[in-house]
Amino acid sequence: MTRTVLTGEEISRAIRRISHEILERNKGADSLLLLGIPTRGVLLAQRIHAEISAIEGKAVGLGSLDITLHRDDLRMRAPRPLHRTEIPAGGIEGKDVVLVDDVFFSGRTIRAALDALGELGRPATVQLAVLVDRGHRELPIRADFVGKNLPTSRNEQVRVQLEPLEGEDSVVLEA
Amino acid sequence: MKFPRHLLSIGDLNQESALAVLDTAKELARISDGQIKKLPTLRGRTVVNLFFEDSTRTRISFETAAKRLSADVINFAAKGSSVSKGESLKDTALTLQAMGADAVVIRHHASGAPQRLADAGWIAGPVINAGDGTHEHPTQALLDAFTIRQHLKRDNANLDGLKIAIIGDILHSRVARSNIFLLSMLGASVTVIAPPTLLPVGIESWPCSVSFRLEDSIEEFDAIMTLRIQRERMEEAFFPSEREYSRYYGLNGDRLAQLKDGAIVLHPGPMNRGVEIDAKSADSVRSVIVDQVTNGVFIRMAVLYLLLSGTSINLSEEAKA
Numbered sequence: 371m372t373r374t375v376l377t378g379e380e381i382s383r384a385i386r387r388i389s390h391e392i393l394e395r396n397k398g399a400d401s402l403l404l405l406g407i408p409t410r411g412v413l414l415a416q417r418i419h420a421e422i423s424a425i426e427g428k429a430v431g432l433g434s435l436d437i438t439l440h441r442d443d444l445r446m447r448a449p450r451p452l453h454r455t456e457i458p459a460g461g462i463e464g465k466d467v468v469l470v471d472d473v474f475f476s477g478r479t480i481r482a483a484l485d486a487l488g489e490l491g492r493p494a495t496v497q498l499a500v501l502v503d504r505g506h507r508e509l510p511i512r513a514d515f516v517g518k519n520l521p522t523s524r525n526e527q528v529r530v531q532l533e534p535l536e537g538e539d540s541v542v543l544e545a
Numbered sequence: 546m547k548f549p550r551h552l553l554s555i556g557d558l559n560q561e562s563a564l565a566v567l568d569t570a571k572e573l574a575r576i577s578d579g580q581i582k583k584l585p586t587l588r589g590r591t592v593v594n595l596f597f598e599d600s601t602r603t604r605i606s607f608e609t610a611a612k613r614l615s616a617d618v619i620n621f622a623a624k625g626s627s628v629s630k631g632e633s634l635k636d637t638a639l640t641l642q643a644m645g646a647d648a649v650v651i652r653h654h655a656s657g658a659p660q661r662l663a664d665a666g667w668i669a670g671p672v673i674n675a676g677d678g679t680h681e682h683p684t685q686a687l688l689d690a691f692t693i694r695q696h697l698k699r700d701n702a703n704l705d706g707l708k709i710a711i712i713g714d715i716l717h718s719r720v721a722r723s724n725i726f727l728l729s730m731l732g733a734s735v736t737v738i739a740p741p742t743l744l745p746v747g748i749e750s751w752p753c754s755v756s757f758r759l760e761d762s763i764e765e766f767d768a769i770m771t772l773r774i775q776r777e778r779m780e781e782a783f784f785p786s787e788r789e790y791s792r793y794y795g796l797n798g799d800r801l802a803q804l805k806d807g808a809i810v811l812h813p814g815p816m817n818r819g820v821e822i823d824a825k826s827a828d829s830v831r832s833v834i835v836d837q838v839t840n841g842v843f844i845r846m847a848v849l850y851l852l853l854s855g856t857s858i859n860l861s862e863e864a865k866a
Contacts, residue, residue, distance in 0.1 A: 436572070439576075439584045439585070439586040439614075439850070440584070440585060440586070444586065444853075444854040444855070445853075445854065445855065446855070447854065447855050448546055448547065448548075448854070448855045449546050449548045449565075449850070449851045449852075449854040449855055450546065450854065451546055451565060451568065451569065452568070452569050452572035452573070453572070454572065454575070455572070455575065455576055485585065486581075489581045489583075489584075490581065
């Protein structure tokens with residue numbers, strides 16, 4: 371059984387709202403650095419980046435952070451391909467880093483991302499923006515900006531589909 | 546992603562898994578190029594370098610790769626060890642297993658020793674062949690393919706359409722053997738160029754063409770790989786003299802000038818300067834020999850990462866079976 375929980379339009383609205391919240395919280399975009407977590411977090415970060423740049427009238431920092439090599443479950447799963455890590459030339463030192471991911475679940479991805487950031491330098495702050503928070507945290511980590519809080523059961527699956535990959539924007543809950 | 550349990554020969558890979566190694570190495574190179582020098586990926590795992598034959602660069606390359614992924618490394622050289630007192634491969638392997646080796650990198654003078662180590666069940670973890678006799682040296686071929694792709698294909702896709710020459714001692718060369726199979730699998734057309742005495746029996750059944758003369762076709766190739774003359778494996782005379790070999794098959798300034806624009810020169814090292822390659826060629830802008838060494842670390846990091854992730858599922862699946 372599948373159920374659409376966010377339509378394309380709702381996703382756009384959520385991204386727009388998150389962009390405003392990020393600006394409000396950080397009092398502007400001067401030291402902002404958006405880092406998407408591959409693969410869909412990168413696409414979402416690009417869209418937030420476009421919104422913020424349009425609002426502020428200037429480009430803000432944008433990059434990607436692959437966390438595969440920092441995961442704690444590598445032994446338990448088949449080998450995973452690596453994705454691109456792209457940190458803008460200025461690095462992360464002293465920046466207000468906003469990690470962007472699609473689905474926030476156990477929190478382990480974000481833990482790995484925090485470890486990966488630790489290798490790169492010392493940001494001023496690290497914040498987290500996610501499109502969907504589906505609960506079931508296994509670590510004491512929370513999101514700062516949430517597109518939609520979605521109560522789920524553990525055996526349900528949340529599938530985020532974005533236009534460049536799946537041809538349309540939607541979030542689907544599969545039982 | 547599916548990846549074999551061991552890496553013993555190029556035959557363990559298919560095009561998909563071979564490209565997975567190259568793509569993984571590409572991302573590892575990008576990360577290491579930036580600020581991250583050490584990754585936590587293999588923390589708490591032990592990689593044993595079991596070397597029954599002299600090697601500096603391959604052992605150091607594997608050691609560096611394992612350490613950059615935070616693995617612990619034990620170097621076991623046969624010289625000055627219990628092996629020189631007559632210990633068998635089996636007993637050495639059982640000892641390493643008892644000490645908790647998670648992966649074994651083996652170099653051995655006997656062809657097939659890594660296969661024996663992998664098949665016999667003495668060791669639970671993956672076995673990586675770092676060169677066995679005159680058989681194979683798969684990580685060398687992978688780093689050569691990576692270097693060729695980096696220079697001629699901008700790091701993308703496979704090696705379709707490239708013409709690659711491998712020159713020299715094909716008979717004794719595990720590097721040539723692994724390269725012929727890997728490069729042809731990735732879409733390149735491979736020509737081996739050597740005196741008839743340095744070609745193995747049955748070469749016509751390998752996925753490559755054969756030529757005895759270097760100057761006939763040198764301008765056709767996108768990449769030229771010249772091999773070391775392996776004096777230590779030559780008990781008889783395979784050619785009249787080194788000077789004669791050098792005259793017919795050595796790379797020198799004149800031959801370099803005949804190469805097409807953008808063509809590159811590879812050598813697996815160590816070089817005999819003045820025999821198979823002269824100093825001018827080795828140090829020319831076409832030479833990518835130093836890149837091969839750098840890339841070797843990334844390829845070995847990729848192989849260790851791919852072989853050591855998911856090892857506990859492999860083991861539990863076997864326990865169920």
